[in-house]
Amino acid sequence: MADAMISAVVERVAAIIEDQIQYEVNLVRGVEKELLDLSRKLEMIRKVLDDAESRGVKDQSVKSWLKKLEATAYEMDDILDEWNYSLLKHKMEASVEPEPEPEPENKVCCSFIPSSHICFNKVSVRRGTAKKVEHVKATLDQILREKDDFNFIISLPAPNLVPAPWREQSTHLIDLKKVHGLTIYRKKDVIVRNMMLSGSSTKILSIVGTGGLGKTTLAKLVYNDTQVKGCYELRIWICVSDPFDVVRIASGIVDSVGSETIPPNTDQLALVLQKLGASVLGKKFLLVLDDVWIEDESKWKDLKISLQCGAAGSKVLVTTRNERVAKMMGTLGDDMYHPNKLSQEECWSLLRDTSLPEKSEVECQNFEDIGKKIANKCNGLPLAAIVLGRLLQYKDLEGWKQVENSEIWKLEKIEFELFPHLV
Known part of the structure; x- marks a missing residue:
């Protein structure tokens, strides 16, 4: 149990730092360093947990040490929640995009890029969190000292098993009862009409907007539209996220079509792209690439060339938070759609x-x-x-x-x- 909780906390620290980078927002200065330091200490402890948990079955002192460790991990988890809440508030406020105001010098601020600012103007919030971090750090230092007294055996990590940052995978499935707002249906109708009227031309359309605005939901409505289902021989949904792994994306398309097979565990890009071209050859398809972050055109170029094997009138629908991504992928102004906020x-x-x-x-x-x-x-x-x-x-x-x-x-x-x- 302690191992699972510590692993979750370590992964949450990494996810928070990644989230700040993606959303161009920093934590209050100094706290990020403290959290990373705590995370490193938890990693040190995690290396001895296999031995500790097996000995804790019979040794009451080891069992008490594990309980203290688990309680500390939960306390650290609560601290991470506070930063997650601040990130949420920023994301919600950023969608309004107010004009920046001059900041009093005595405010403690989180800095972002570009020139947006969110301030912890309640000193008690900042001090309260700092005290919690300080308390957890002192407790964890004590736990580390006690660890050495037990002479635990260190477990060697398995090779090449460093997990990539995790992101939830989207699918094309949708519960229409949970879709709210007439504007999203109207926007769906506009996109579908554009796709139908464009006839034989091949287009890359993009849905662009801030996180939480409903880009994926809008894409699902288009993907599952009755007219769309009848118009395209193939419909393919790929959740891209970050990093933009061309082999994984191409393999996902090939697997979805099902007419070609890729050898297990292959990482040969040329072979995978060849299979991709053969899968869509002469077929009119709709490909949804959900949650795209990459701005490097070189990684998109090879995939785009292979997709050109499809029949005339094929479409690619992209969802992204960044308009630069949409333009890089080849979306023209009239084919870029911005979901509306709910009333x-x-x-x-x-x-x-x-x-x-x-x-x-x-x-x-x-x-x-x-x-x-x-x-x-x-x-x-x-x-x-x-x-x-x-x-x-x-x-x-x-x-x-x-x-x-x-x-x-x-x-x-x-x-x-x-x-x-x-x-």
Whole structure:
């Protein structure tokens, strides 16, 4: 149990740092270094956990040491939550894109690129987190000293098993009952109409927008549209994420089509691209590349050339948070689509359906006033409404009021899945 918790904390630190890089936002100066230091110490401890957990079955002192270690890992996990909440608030506020204001010199700020700023103007928030980090660091140092007293056996790591940063994989499946807002359906109709009217021309269309705005949901609606299903011989959905692995993407397309086979564990790009070209040869296809980050045209070029083996009228639909990515991939201005934010009423509807799925209409009315205030905090971002809805699902009316009166980064619990992957 301790090993699983420590592994989760170490991975969360890596995910938070990665998330900051992708979203161009930094933690309060100095805290990132502290978190990385704690992460390294946990890695040192993880190397002896196999021996510790086997000895802890009979040795009460080792068992107590493991419990202290696990409790410390949970405490560190809570600290990571506070930073995740601050990142969420930034992402929600960034979607509004207000004009930057001059900052008083006495504020402690997180710096971003380009010239946006989010400030922890409540000194108590910053000091509280710093004290928690200091406490965990002292406890972990003590645990490390006690580790040496037990003379645990160090487990050697398996070779070449360093995990790549994890991102949730999207699929083409969609529950239409959970899609809210008329504007997203209207946008879907515009994209589909464009795809139908373009006839024999081959296009690369892109859906561009900030995280949590519903790009993937819009792409799913297009992919599953009745007209689209009847127009394309092949429909292929690939979740790309980062890094942009050409072999993996091409192999995924080949596997999806099913007419060609790739030798197991092959990493030969030329062979994989040859199989890709043969898979789509003469066939009209729709390929969705979801969550694309790469701006390096050289990695996209070979894949694009192989896709040209498809029949005239084939389409590639890209979702990305970066307009530069869409332009690099060859999307022209008229083929670039930006999802709209939800209205306040639509946001409340989504929040209500997520948080009160089993409640009657009368029961929902009891939560409506406070619920609409909470929904307004989401700034029209569908995923933010879903995450808040999941949090509120387990709270009574008094709990809803506490959430409404809380700063977003001080909420008790928000699902971790939001932070590494905003759709």
